[in-house]
Amino acid sequence: MLALSTSFVSLMVLVYISAAQSVAPIYGQCGGLTWNGLTICAVGLTCVKENDYFSNCFPLSTAYTPANAAAQAAGKLYFGSATDASEFSGSDYYYSYYLKQLRQLTPENSMNWNATEPEQGVFTFAGGDAVVDYAQSNSQLVRGQS
Structure with missing residues (x-):
């Protein structure tokens, strides 16, 4: 039976903890042109x-495809939506996340x-400008409607 020294076991635990802390968590950012993080x-x-x-x-277990990527895979130029500033300035993280896709x-x-x-x-x-600013900050196109 192999006896492991206390210092070796401590080192292995330290390596494991360091490795666990050096990966991005679920839904965490893991890349991008200006990204300097994990x-x-x-x-x-x-x-x-x-x-x-x-x-x-x-998660690997989910068949996730970002909305725009799915649209482009289907031969479309892009996928978009109509929205207003009140819908992305609130605390609804998931809707904000969806808009960024x-x-x-x-x-x-x-x-x-x-x-x-x-009034006459x-x-x-201001409302339209807020949507344009949001889109530009996320490298998105803006279209008008009639």
Whole structure:
């Protein structure tokens, strides 16, 4: 029977703890052009590219495909959605995460007549500007609607 020294066992525990702390957790960021953090996902996870600037760790057991990647695989140019600033400025992490998967956003009600001219002769485009700013910060396209 092989006897292991206490220092060897301590070293192995330290290596294990260090290794466990040097991988990205589930849904954690694991890559991107400007990313300087962890690039290896924990066991059972895989790094999925969302766009050039963002990749994150998803379970291997799920058949996950980002919405835009699925649309492009089906021959579409991109996948997008209409939204307003109130929908991504709140605390709903999952909806915000979903929006970042899209390649295109359209300002929804924030660009309707009653929102852009709340009283005659008084104009505001703050809601539409917020959607455009959000899209630009996530490298997304913006489209208008009529």
